[in-house]
Amino acid sequence: MAPALDVYLTELRTEVQDALERVLAALGAPPTIAAPIRYALIAPGKRLRPCLTLAAAESVGRAHGLNPLEARARARPAACAVEMVHTYSLVHDDLPAMDDDALRRGRPTTHVVYGDGLAILTGDGLLTDAFAAIARSPSPAAAPGDPEAPPEARLRAVDTLAAAAGSVGMVGGQALDLAAAGTAGAEAGTTAAAALEDMHARKTGALIRAASVMGAILAGGDDRQIAAIDAYARDLGLAFQIVDDVLDVEGSAADLGKTAGKDAAAGKLTFPALHGLETSRLMATACVDRARAALVAADLTGRLDDIASWSLGRTR
């Protein structure tokens, strides 16, 4: 019998944590910048994105005869890279010039501790070093003896991550979010709903997709498998965003590890604001059903299915 999902995810998080420690040690940055990078990166967190990278690699690798540990080892540099990119985006989004958040993952945000200048550089460093984690041979994320994916696959992973995180993806989504702040209710109906989905598809969806797709690429996935993982992750990412918005309305600061009710206070467009709480919950369930169907259609097995179900019930 397979271990419970929480046992599995804890195993993956430990793997990611160890690999991130290797990356920090291998880089050897000056202490002035290494300290805030460590503060931001080695914080308690769900590690959703790197877990998706590893779980997707395991699922696709199984279809190609790779054992789970080998598949995960090939994808581990990308798992670290996507967590580094995610962390950079949190550090920059929390800045006073952006969302101005003082609390993140239950701790003071990086700029509160180190100042705005170093926080900007912390994000810049994490983002840049993420690409080295995938491109360098051997990867600073690799344990001795880890197998390495072929150059073509790693190059494609670099492009996948850059496309998802860049001006067309996450950065573009954050720019749209900045521009839209305070406009909730100004536009109603289909236009606002479409704009909200487009903004989230870029701001959070693109990186969740890239995380999963990189796992599939590095485990040797074919076009059909990569497309299935991408479809799975698109719907999973949307479900996560809807649940986040619902939790922001319902949750307390202690549960969330960040300031609750902040989105509403900032006048931001959210799923509950546009569709109501009950419809938002139904939308999330439909997303998860579609995500699971995409896996079945491509004969992909493994823990991705459980992760999709878990995403609905989480409380933070």
Added chain:
Amino acid sequence: MAPALDVYLTELRTEVQDALERVLAALGAPPTIAAPIRYALIAPGKRLRPCLTLAAAESVGRAHGLNPLEARARARPAACAVEMVHTYSLVHDDLPAMDDDALRRGRPTTHVVYGDGLAILTGDGLLTDAFAAIARSPSPAAAPGDPEAPPEARLRAVDTLAAAAGSVGMVGGQALDLAAAGTAGAEAGTTAAAALEDMHARKTGALIRAASVMGAILAGGDDRQIAAIDAYARDLGLAFQIVDDVLDVEGSAADLGKTAGKDAAAGKLTFPALHGLETSRLMATACVDRARAALVAADLTGRLDDIASWSLGRTR
């Protein structure tokens, strides 16, 4: 007879400009972020780094039987990438939380025009998209029919750029510079001189080296040629930094396109402050002599030699 250096550099700058326009068009970012990215990137500038990428590719390519246009075409994605990374660093360094500059390349800085939040995102987008320019196939920087360097070489170029720009390189140097602001004269002698050179080696030297080395890698250079180009660029970069510091003391805002005397006013460590103007000039000349010798020792010909000489006489 070869054309004069300024004619040659103008040709290279036009090539870079055209390629950057292709990158912006191919990316297709939302207008909210595409506008400030264009504002920052398509500004009058020396384009030193991409010119070095192209000239190094031409020089190394010649030794491997590539004609100049073919060698430059293979290196063009990296030339765009290094200019995008350089531009991102200027946009972030100019922010109020960093060097707080209102004028750059003779125009209002990006954050003055678009606000701090969008300026941070502009830098983030440029940095991320730079890696896509190298990793994607075909590159958004490529003209139809352009030859492409092999995957191994492009992966190595990604790592070269990430290592130079990341927390060990440029970002680390800027962090050290931030931490050192206001400490000029606090420490005198060898320690301060060594700290100054280390800071500059990271902050500006690393990217100039990466620019040149990527050109050598993508043109098919062997280890000896790549090492020679790296040695050349290390000394050229140091010469550039020394001349910049000298010009900051001597120059006017109109010549420099930025606020003159700013370094001294900020109490920053500079070469003239540590060594005096005359010794600083001699140090720059010695750097250029060493840079030219590195080329000769590896039998590399072409315009890199002229570029080194030109770097001493420039007025901005």
